[in-house]
Amino acid sequence: MPTVVRLLTLALVAAISPAPRAAESLNLFAWSEYVPQAVIDGFSQETGIKVNYATYASGEEMLSKLLTGGAAYDLIQPPDYIAEAMIRNKLLRPLDRARLPNLRHLAPEFLALPHDPASAYTVPYMIGTVGIVVNTERVKEPIRGYRDLFQKKYSNRIVVVNDNREIVSWALVTLGLSQNDITRASLAKARPLIAEWLKLVKVFDSDSPKTPLLNGDVDLGVVWSGEAAKLIKGNKKFAYVLPAEGYHSFVDLLAIPATAKNPAAAHRFLDYVLRPEVSKLISDEFPYTNPNLAARKLLSPEQLANPASYPPLGKLDTFRDIGKAAADIDKLMTDLKTAAAK
Amino acid sequence: MTDLVQASPGTARLPRFTGWLLLAPLAVWLIAFVVAPALILVVYSFSERDELGRVVFTFTLENYRRAADPVYLAVFGRSVAYAAITTAICAVLAYPVAWTLARTRAPWRGRLLLLVMIPFWTSFLIRTYAWITILKSEGLLNGLLLYTHTIAAPLELLYTPGAVVLGLVYAYLPFMILPIYGSAEKLDPALIEAAHDLGCGPWQSFARVVLPLTRPGLAAGVMMVFVPAIGMFAISDLMGGARVPLIGNVIQDQFVGQARDKPFGAALAVIFMALFALLYWLWQRRTEGRVA
Incomplete structure (x- = not known):
């Protein structure tokens, strides 16, 4: 009995005491089954930033939960047409491109699309x-x-x-x-x-x-x-x-909500995901069209020959x-x- | 007597206060999780929404006008039909089970009751997926039937209305068994013997003695199956292939789906709740009338 009481007390103390400053965290709100666990673990290991991965099943669900404002998300994964509405309603934060050197790996045809004509708010994740x-x-x-x-x-x-x-x-x-x-x-x-x-x-x-x-x-x-x-x-x-x-x-994007509490960590995660070797991990698990040209070089010929992953795309119609x-x-x-x- | 009560008002008030105190947790629970959400739904149902799906508080009857559209009446009618069929099948299946349980001797009765409740230990979704594994075209049931040469080609079992009803019956059967069991257990066997002595055959003693006496349990079971079955949306999605929109699917789509129209979803939900309240009230009045 005393052990139980002590454990309960410990749990209570842990629950109410403020999180230590050292454990910085990033609230990621993304599609269920779209961000590999290996990518999240790798990011946490390298930066010490804890990633809280909350999921949704549709872009509309994401928007609805974001607007209800129960939790502050630092990084979200909207589909193109939802991002368009969010940008128009000033719900996204402009990206600091200086903090995203790996943007250079992205193929130009997936940037500056109608939902974000200047690519000021969004980074393509998968197409x-x-x-x-x-x-x-x-x-x-x-x-x-x-x-x-x-x-x-x-x-x-x-x-x-x-x-x-x-x-x-x-x-x-x-x-x-x-x-x-x-x-x-x-x-x-x-x-x-x-x-x-x-x-x-x-x-x-x-x-x-x-x-x-x-x-x-x-x-x-x-x-x-x-x-x-x-x-x-x-x-x-x-x-x-x-x-x-x-x-x-369809272009699935990564973007930072205007209400983000930790935009610095969000930028770090964005740039981490854009690294060729990290982006390759995503392609391995979710074989959509990867917009990251340097990551594509790391894929096997078989992956690149998959007609569903890399169909002959003309002008993108979204x-x-x-x-x-x-x-x-x-x-x-x-x-x-x-x-x-x- | 009256003098005594009047003389000590303090002691009379005390138990009442303790009574309220004991009721307080329940009252708080009811207000927080039943009354408040219902009021929010009512307010939403008279509101509008902006292009992003945020609720804009105005006063409009538009959502109710839209809910009266034949499209949604048809969906509603279909949901009632599915729930009614499910309830009827559950009642027919559960009655003999509950009766047998109630007539079983002590050690076995507990064990059998446990078997009725064991499925609740596993997540409802996992159990539904298990049915998909059994029913799919290359699934266990078709495999067995093909292996034993009972059939020549796989039967089409999954993604049919029958599969939806099967899923619903499976999910809600225990909710019918338990209340009927509760009534059947209390029934004095001597009454059945008396019916026999007075010349009733088995059918007559069932219809005129057993059924009336277990009616409260049966009625509770009908409520406990019909009400949740009518709002269910996961089973029609998973086992019915989402071909048939039920009212639960339509409402869900307004809140977290593509429709982005919470006020309309709220209006459908309010109509739904009002109908149930009305049905319940009518049913209560009928049973009370019978008692009186």
Whole structure:
């Protein structure tokens, strides 16, 4: 009994006493499964800065939690269109480029994009595309794009990411419209096409769309390129296709919120992640397109040849912030999903 | 008597004060975790949001107007249907189990009850993933059936409405078994014997004696399964492939999903709570009416 009391007292003292000055910390708020543990450990070991890694499952969730202001985050990982809205609302802190010498490794085509035209607030972390995965053992006909994919004969054999804006954008480009043209008129045009498509889909999954493909529950999918790259790495029967009708890229960024308590540590972490040998670790675990050219030199020929990781990218076409129009997409998709399920 | 009470008001007030003191933790808990969040939801539901999804406090009925849209009524109706089917299956499955438990002798009764509760020791999500491993196309069940040549091609089990109902029944079955068990245990076996003596067959004695006497447990079980089942969203995502939006999915999407529309999500949640309060009130009135 006395031991228990002593332990409890110790725990209480530890809980209420202020953290010692020496243990500097960095509050990182990032996607779940996007920053390798080895990178975090390596940074802590080298700098003595403790990293608190909190995670979220969508850019919107991140934004919502950041705005509610429960905790002060020093470094966040927003997708491009969320960063655009954050910059416009002065929620990000301008970067001190003098503290980021490793920025020189980044390929220029991933900088100065519409979400941050001067690259003043954000650093690209990984770039991805959304494309079609085909299980070539079960699907023999060529699949070149959305029209080939969404056919009656593939009914109940398709997985797509559970992301309403994504699905709407595929329909828009199939109709020859811009993926960022989210107006009532364009949504009305896309509606019948999406309604047909949704009837064919078996699974909607954003977290791990590769799982039903791997399990054999479906033979085709529209998924994040990093998920596709993992499938292809494990089994050559999977192929990755950039849809002929048009596709878009997403740029996942690192940025420092305006409310950050420790921007100095955030800059150190940013520059650490930009080191070629550290960036390579991220590519090993999350095989998206690495914007770090010096890190790419460290990758194996097999990694670089993975068609999902390094597809022939033209001019990057990214999502733009659509503000309140997100509610129109939500209503449209809820309606169509309900109708498709009968 | 009256004189005595009037003569010592101090002693009369004391127990009342102690009573309130004992109630205080519960009251604080209720205010902090039930009343306050519900009030916040009500305030949100009349507000607007800005382009980033922040709540802007104004007064608008727009969210309620939108919630009355047929799209969301259909989602609501479907959620009720799923929850009702789940509750019905749970009741049918749980009743004999609870009855058998209540009629089992002492050492075994405890052990069997423990078995009913053991699943709670594992995370709900992990148990759901276990079902995915069993049901998937190249999963354990299909593997077994193919191996024994019961079927020629894998059955489509996962990502179907049936899988969602299975997941819901599995998750909530114990919540039906335990209250029915509570009622069945208290039932005096002599009453059944009396029913038999008075000429009731097994079916009649069940319908006219056993069922009415275990009705409170059954009713509690129905509430405990139906209410959480209607708001569940994880099972329809994981086992249903997120094909069928249930009301829980729609509300979740407003708060942490892409819709970025907390006021609308709050309006849906408030309507939801109001409906339950109404149903509960009607149900209470009916049962009280019967007692009187």
